[in-house]
Amino acid sequence: MFEEYLPLNHADFHILLALADDERHGYAIMLHVEELTEGAVRLGPGTLYTSIKRLLGSGMITESALRPDAELDDQRRRYYKLSKLGGKVLAAEAGRMERMLKHARSKRVPRVV
Amino acid sequence: MRVTTDRSLSLSLRLYRSLLRAYPAAFLAEFEDLLCQAFGDLAHRAVRTKGNWGLLALWMRSIPDIMNSALRERFHSASDWSFRLRWILACSIAIPTPFALIFLGKFIPRKLGMLFDSSSDFVTFAFLLSTSLHGLTSGYLQSRVFGWKRPRRFLWVLATIAGMISAMALLRAFFPLQTLIGRAGAQILCASALGIIQSLVLMRKSVRAVVWIPATAIGIAVAWRIREAMPFVHLPIRGDIGADTAFLIVLGGLLAGIAYGVLTVLPLEWILLPRAVPDAVPDGSTEAS
Numbered sequence: 001m002f003e004e005y006l007p008l009n010h011a012d013f014h015i016l017l018a019l020a021d022d023e024r025h026g027y028a029i030m031l032h033v034e035e036l037t038e039g040a041v042r043l044g045p046g047t048l049y050t051s052i053k054r055l056l057g058s059g060m061i062t063e064s065a066l067r068p069d070a071e072l073d074d075q076r077r078r079y080y081k082l083s084k085l086g087g088k089v090l091a092a093e094a095g096r097m098e099r100m101l102k103h104a105r106s107k108r109v110p111r112v113v
Numbered sequence: 114m115r116v117t118t119d120r121s122l123s124l125s126l127r128l129y130r131s132l133l134r135a136y137p138a139a140f141l142a143e144f145e146d147l148l149c150q151a152f153g154d155l156a157h158r159a160v161r162t163k164g165n166w167g168l169l170a171l172w173m174r175s176i177p178d179i180m181n182s183a184l185r186e187r188f189h190s191a192s193d194w195s196f197r198l199r200w201i202l203a204c205s206i207a208i209p210t211p212f213a214l215i216f217l218g219k220f221i222p223r224k225l226g227m228l229f230d231s232s233s234d235f236v237t238f239a240f241l242l243s244t245s246l247h248g249l250t251s252g253y254l255q256s257r258v259f260g261w262k263r264p265r266r267f268l269w270v271l272a273t274i275a276g277m278i279s280a281m282a283l284l285r286a287f288f289p290l291q292t293l294i295g296r297a298g299a300q301i302l303c304a305s306a307l308g309i310i311q312s313l314v315l316m317r318k319s320v321r322a323v324v325w326i327p328a329t330a331i332g333i334a335v336a337w338r339i340r341e342a343m344p345f346v347h348l349p350i351r352g353d354i355g356a357d358t359a360f361l362i363v364l365g366g367l368l369a370g371i372a373y374g375v376l377t378v379l380p381l382e383w384i385l386l387p388r389a390v391p392d393a394v395p396d397g398s399t400e401a402s
Contacts, residue, residue, distance in 0.1 A: 026147055027154045044178025045151035046136075049144045050186050078147060 002089045005058065006096060011043055011051040016060065016082060016090040023064045025077040026052065052080065060086035118160050121168055125156050129175065135183035138382065197378045199258045204374030207251040208336065209366030214246065244281045248274030259385070265314065272314045276307030280333065297334060304333035321384045328380035335376060336369035 008016070018024060018032040030043050043051075055061045064079040082090070129152045133145055152175065159167030252273030256266035283303040308326035315322035 026151045030151065030155070042174060044175055044182070045148045045155070046175075046178040046182030048151065049148055050140075050182040053140065053144065053186075074150070076146065076150065 002085060002092055005060070005089045006093055008089065008093045009051075010041070011047050012055060012060075013090075013093055014041060014043065015048070015051055015055060016086055016093075019061060019080060019082040019086070020090060023066050023079045023081040025079050027077075029080070055086070056080075058085075059083055060089055118165065121165055122156055122160060125168060125172070126153055129156075132176075132179050135179055136186055140186050196258065196382060200255070200378045200381065201371060201374035203254040203258050204251070204377070205367055205370035207254040208247070208370035208373065209363040210250045210254075211243065211246040212363050212366045240281070240285075241278065244278050245274050248277035251277070265317075268314050269311070272310045273307070276310035279306040279310065280304050297338065300334040300337050301330045304337070305330035307333060315384055319384055324380050325377075325384060328377050332373040332376040336373040339369040339372055340365050 014033045014037075015029055017036070018029045024032060026045070026048055030045075030048055033041055033043050052061070056063065060083055061080045062083050064081045066079040067075055067077075126149065130145075130149055133141060133148060136144075155171055155175075156168060159171040161167075163170070249270065252270035255273065256269040259266065259269070261269070280303050283306055284299065287299065287303070305326050308329035311329060312322040312325040315325055
């Protein structure tokens with residue numbers, strides 16, 4: 001059922017990955033992706049929210065009811081979390097990438113250090 | 114230095130919000146504040162770590178980001194495109210349909226057929242009937258696109274009929290006006306009567322409805338010009354008209370309808386689509402810790 005969503009595009013994959021272990025708001029997702037990729041991937045607000053809109057529409061993520069304490073953060077922020085479907089799609093995509101990597105290694109593709 | 118940085122930040126946030134107009138209105142209604150907030154957070158971090166150079170680097174990334182994502186969103190915004198296509202389709206069917214109906218007058222008894230013939234003694238009645246028929250088909254088909262409730266749809270149909278009659282009557286009554294401001298100018302002026310009456314119905318949605326007056330005036334005037342450009346437009350409706358000529362007259366109406374639909378769809382969309390957030394610049398200063 002979730003195979004129809006594969007392969008995921010770059011931004012969608014990173015957003016789902018960022019939400020895999022925690023609920024986050026948009027800016028936190030951007031920071032997490034940047035940190036996780038050591039600055040190689042920087043999602044802009046436009047790319048982030050157009051992807052979020054699509055992921056919400058397909059049911060891969062949902063908006064969380066979580067709101068931060070008003071003293072700690074802006075309450076207007078919206079938090080997002082991974083749905084069951086999103087988790088399955090993410091796992092399937094990670095598996096697909098793993099297989100691709102395995103194939104690439106079996107072909108003795110030179111490694112970039 | 115601090116003042117300069119604050120000004121750059123404030124200017125950046127304003128500029129960013131104005132660039133967001135590149136996105137479809139429906140998308141902005143939901144995400145405009147969030148986009149500005151995220152950009153504000155990034156801008157504050159950039160300024161804090163690298164000063165104005167950091168802000169410049171952020172802009173270098175943000176402009177392609179807006180362009181790419183806005184373009185993608187516009188192409189994927191099915192609801193916007195569906196609305197546009199339905200409006201253009203409604204207009205393109207609405208204008209030629211009365212012509213097609215009037216041609217049926219060829220096949221109805223002569224006395225009844227005279228009602229549609231502007232050269233007969235029934236000229237005023239014929240004018241009212243044919244203009245009302247145009248107003249009715251346009252108003253009905255257009256109102257189906259809006260997705261409004263029945264009473265407002267009915268109001269739109271009435272407004273369109275009244276507007277069409279007013280516009281056509283003005284054009285006839287003030288025929289000398291054409292020598293003063295030219296035929297195109299007179300047509301735009303008279304067609305604005307339709308825009309004024311219809312905008313009263315739209316006004317309940319938004320004060321932006323005033324834009325509908327010039328939009329529909331220009332749209333109707335262009336549609337009229339297209340119809341007039343057809344060499345067969347002045348042929349009598351009753352008489353020996355072949356199927357080829359009838360087809361061409363309906364085709365002229367179809368082209369005029371498409372032109373009207375294309376010219377008016379964007380102003381209409383701008384009037385109708387909701388905006389959930391005001392145009393204020395957010396403080397955007399709440400970077401997550």
